[in-house]
Amino acid sequence: MKKIMFYCQYLTGMGHLVRSTEIVRSLAEKFQVYFINGGPIVEGFKIPKNVESILLPSLWLEKGKFQISEGCQSVEQVKEIRKNQLINAFERIRPDCLITEFFPFGRHKLFFELLPLLEHVKSSSPETKIVSSIRDVIGRKTLNEESDIICKLINQYFDLILCHSDPSFQTFPDNFPRYQELKCEVKYTGFVAQSLAENLQKPSEQLDIDVDKPFIVASVGGGRLGYGLLETIIESGKILAHKIPHNIHIFTGPFMPDSQFFTLQKAAASEKNIKLKKYTSLLAEYMKQAELSISLTGYNTTMNILRTGVRSIVAPIGHYSQDNEQLIRTNKLEKLGIVEVVDPNYLESNHLAAKIIESLNHKKIDNYTKLFDLEGSQKTLNILEEFLGVSKVSTVNCQPSMINY
Numbered sequence: 462m463k464k465i466m467f468y469c470q471y472l473t474g475m476g477h478l479v480r481s482t483e484i485v486r487s488l489a490e491k492f493q494v495y496f497i498n499g500g501p502i503v504e505g506f507k508i509p510k511n512v513e514s515i516l517l518p519s520l521w522l523e524k525g526k527f528q529i530s531e532g533c534q535s536v537e538q539v540k541e542i543r544k545n546q547l548i549n550a551f552e553r554i555r556p557d558c559l560i561t562e563f564f565p566f567g568r569h570k571l572f573f574e575l576l577p578l579l580e581h582v583k584s585s586s587p588e589t590k591i592v593s594s595i596r597d598v599i600g601r602k603t604l605n606e607e608s609d610i611i612c613k614l615i616n617q618y619f620d621l622i623l624c625h626s627d628p629s630f631q632t633f634p635d636n637f638p639r640y641q642e643l644k645c646e647v648k649y650t651g652f653v654a655q656s657l658a659e660n661l662q663k664p665s666e667q668l669d670i671d672v673d674k675p676f677i678v679a680s681v682g683g684g685r686l687g688y689g690l691l692e693t694i695i696e697s698g699k700i701l702a703h704k705i706p707h708n709i710h711i712f713t714g715p716f717m718p719d720s721q722f723f724t725l726q727k728a729a730a731s732e733k734n735i736k737l738k739k740y741t742s743l744l745a746e747y748m749k750q751a752e753l754s755i756s757l758t759g760y761n762t763t764m765n766i767l768r769t770g771v772r773s774i775v776a777p778i779g780h781y782s783q784d785n786e787q788l789i790r791t792n793k794l795e796k797l798g799i800v801e802v803v804d805p806n807y808l809e810s811n812h813l814a815a816k817i818i819e820s821l822n823h824k825k826i827d828n829y830t831k832l833f834d835l836e837g838s839q840k841t842l843n844i845l846e847e848f849l850g851v852s853k854v855s856t857v858n859c860q861p862s863m864i865n866y
Contacts, residue, residue: 487838696810697813
């Protein structure tokens with residue numbers, strides 16, 4: 462069985478972790494997969510049992526600076542440990558393929574470990590294929606000024622780019638105007654949507670819903686963004702309690718600072734219609750059962766919206782000094798009539814309560830799954846099977862120079 466080493470680093474939220482896990486879940490059907498996890502552990506989040514998980518000492522970003530877990534050495538010492546651990550893991554595994562999630566289109570703060578790894582692979586194991594795995598929208602504001610180094614890295618080290626997008630929604634040239642300078646192929650996989658619990662052997666938890674009342678689900682991804690939205694939802698819930706029968710399930714995300722979580726917990730404590738929890742592994746299931754979802758527009762939440770067809774109100778909250786990912790995605794979703802948008806600069810409880818009532822009166826649309834290809838994890842497997850010579854499955858060649866506009 463051929464081996465794949467999959468490198469994943471999430472620095473702010475957990476979207477990269479969720480998408481990567483869905484991909485390796487499918488890859489493990491035909492490959493021996495080794496999942497390199499460089500971010501903080503998310504309690505309750507499960508890596509598939511047939512995938513070997515290799516944990517690097519955790520790094521993440523707060524206010525642009527690397528953070529490390531308590532009890533660790535200095536950031537510089539952690540960097541050195543991680544660099545050596547990656548090379549040692551590669552030497553132990555000797556994979557047929559190395560996949561770097563989002564790099565080199567992002568993650569340049571991780572040059573300290575990724576450049577030595579890539580150089581080691583090329584010098585010691587030139588037969589190992591190197592693949593970049595990217596989301597639908599890159600959106601980073603520094604992309605143009607970094608395009609020289611991106612082109613250089615792709616052409617020097619990489620054999621394939623996997624774009625986890627449906628090209629009818631977002632194309633690779635939309636992301637990277639200098640695509641024609643890249644020497645490797647680019648292939649679209651379609652969107653990578655999370656597996657619903659019914660497709661998993663043993664869900665790690667059960668849904669906690671009152672079947673006698675319609676409910677609204679609210680979420681903000683990893684939780685480092687979106688506190689103001691959840692605060693407004695709780696205030697709106699107090700207004701709605703006297704107007705419509707409902708429950709609100711709020712998931713703050715595992716990375717929301719404790720101080721913010723406790724403030725929200727205190728605000729919701731006396732509200733019988735509001736349940737507050739940090740994390741659920743069954744967010745897609747909650748959205749499937751909900752009458753309405755209120756959220757940001759990160760990649761995975763958007764996939765859940767498309768998969769479940771839930772009515773959705775979204776607030777495109779992001780690091781707009783750094784990237785426009787959520788804003789670009791939100792504008793496209795709004796034009797297609799898939800979501801309703803609230804301005805994150807105008808989060809006011811009465812306005813949101815009125816928006817919620819209005820949205821609940823709209824007819825639910827059930828054909829989102831027909832709009833886009835949501836089988837990206839399976840198609841990633843198919844593409845890599847052919848690319849690595851495991852099978853002769855036919856895939857569409859989406860080399861940039863052959864893309865039709």
